Amino acid sequence: MSGQSTVRQRTLWWSFFAVVLAALTLAAGTAQARTVNVNERASLHLTRKSGSTIYQAGTATGTLPGTITSRFHVTVTRVTGSFKVTTRGGTLTMSVNGSPRSGGTVARFAGTMRVVGGTGKFAGARGSGTFSGTVNRRTWAANVSASGRLTY
Numbered sequence: 001m002s003g004q005s006t007v008r009q010r011t012l013w014w015s016f017f018a019v020v021l022a023a024l025t026l027a028a029g030t031a032q033a034r035t036v037n038v039n040e041r042a043s044l045h046l047t048r049k050s051g052s053t054i055y056q057a058g059t060a061t062g063t064l065p066g067t068i069t070s071r072f073h074v075t076v077t078r079v080t081g082s083f084k085v086t087t088r089g090g091t092l093t094m095s096v097n098g099s100p101r102s103g104g105t106v107a108r109f110a111g112t113m114r115v116v117g118g119t120g121k122f123a124g125a126r127g128s129g130t131f132s133g134t135v136n137r138r139t140w141a142a143n144v145s146a147s148g149r150l151t152y
Contacts, residue, residue, distance in 0.1 A: 111131060
């Protein structure tokens with residue numbers, strides 16, 4: 001009797017192992033990372049200004065359309081800060097580091113950006129890219145183009 005019991009235990013153990021392995025394989029197959037080239041255009045408007053920090057909101061069109069909120073610290077030589085893009089599938093938070101490329105009322109700027117967070121399908125996302133655009137220094141309305149690579 002103990003021989004049959006041992007065979008049943010081994011059979012149950014191997015059956016359990018096979019089910020767990022199949023579940024892990026299936027889960028790994030559905031969790032494949034996706035890498036995309038991203039090209040976006042954004043129109044932003046001022047929502048608030050506090051000293052040299054500006055807060056903007058607007059819309060993005062392109063690979064990941066959605067709404068944008070941003071916070072930038074602007075000096076004569078640097079633009080640093082972050083923005084969040086909210087899409088149907090989740091949010092992406094990016095840090096930016098750039099500089100003005102011209103003076104005057106309508107100034108050009110450019111720089112780099114990188115993913116620092118995400119939610120939904122963008123949880124664990126990573127990526128980086130570049131941006132450039134113009135900003136009206138009287139109204140702080142901005143038009144931005146960005147491109148990069150995103151893995152999520």
